[in-house]
Amino acid sequence: MTAQAAFPEFEMEIGTKLDRFTVELSFSCRPGEVLAVVGPSGAGKTTLLRIIAGFMRPGEGFIRLGDTVFFDKQAHIHLPPQGRRVGLVTQEYTLFPHMTIRENLAFAHNGGPDPMELLEASGIAHLADRRPDKISGGERQRAALCRILAMSPNMLLLDEPFSALDIENRIILQEMIIKVGRERKIPIIHVTHDLSNALRYADRILAINEGREDRAWLDRQLEYLERNAVFARR
Numbered sequence: 001m002t003a004q005a006a007f008p009e010f011e012m013e014i015g016t017k018l019d020r021f022t023v024e025l026s027f028s029c030r031p032g033e034v035l036a037v038v039g040p041s042g043a044g045k046t047t048l049l050r051i052i053a054g055f056m057r058p059g060e061g062f063i064r065l066g067d068t069v070f071f072d073k074q075a076h077i078h079l080p081p082q083g084r085r086v087g088l089v090t091q092e093y094t095l096f097p098h099m100t101i102r103e104n105l106a107f108a109h110n111g112g113p114d115p116m117e118l119l120e121a122s123g124i125a126h127l128a129d130r131r132p133d134k135i136s137g138g139e140r141q142r143a144a145l146c147r148i149l150a151m152s153p154n155m156l157l158l159d160e161p162f163s164a165l166d167i168e169n170r171i172i173l174q175e176m177i178i179k180v181g182r183e184r185k186i187p188i189i190h191v192t193h194d195l196s197n198a199l200r201y202a203d204r205i206l207a208i209n210e211g212r213e214d215r216a217w218l219d220r221q222l223e224y225l226e227r228n229a230v231f232a233r234r
């Protein structure tokens, strides 16, 4: 029997044709690491997360988390999304409308952090006995995020989940999710448009453009940020 590392590393190398360009990406993400994925609009960032989550099948390559093979073209393996136990967090929240927030979390709870502690950390414990239609959009997003964390995912994929929130809520949720990810040593891949924020909290940044890694694009953005920071101080 092969020994499974206690905390598995995520690795992928894929190629797939989209309508305008071919995605060709190869990267890894260590346990507890936060990898920010940035790039211009239409670069293929959401497509990348959909491929990892199992909603799209790439043309070539492999995707694996430790010993668990999500996809392997040569071995004809394509694990369905439910078999991957990947937490995909988007701006669209997923909660059962007929259950209270507490019931939603209890239903999803599968070895993750304590649901009430998650609700407390995200500042919505007082809303635990309400149904989703009786709380605000931002509160629903927080509850949906708690639900995903309670499910104890093997890795987290964040697709701009905080962009509709005000800065304070964004920071609270971002810190909470990163704390859970680091404590549980699961890889976190965060697609974001906010490069300055990514520079503050991500361990690494992967810039993609037309489906491929593009460091020159990242360098141009960093230069732009630096120039504007100087202007802002004047």
Ligand SMILES: Nc1ncnc2c1ncn2[C@@H]1O[C@H](COP(=O)(O)OP(=O)(O)OP(=O)(O)O)[C@@H](O)[C@H]1O
Residues within 6 Å of the ligand: 017, 018, 019, 020, 039, 040, 041, 042, 043, 044, 045, 046, 047, 048, 056
């Ligand atoms: N299933 C698909 N098949 C073929 N092409 C697709 C598919 N889904 C998206 N595309 C195309 O792939 C490109 C990348 O789209 P994607 O949504 O991944 O970009 P993005 O980097 O997330 O953009 P944004 O930052 O604007 O959200 C776009 O040109 C899009 O039209």
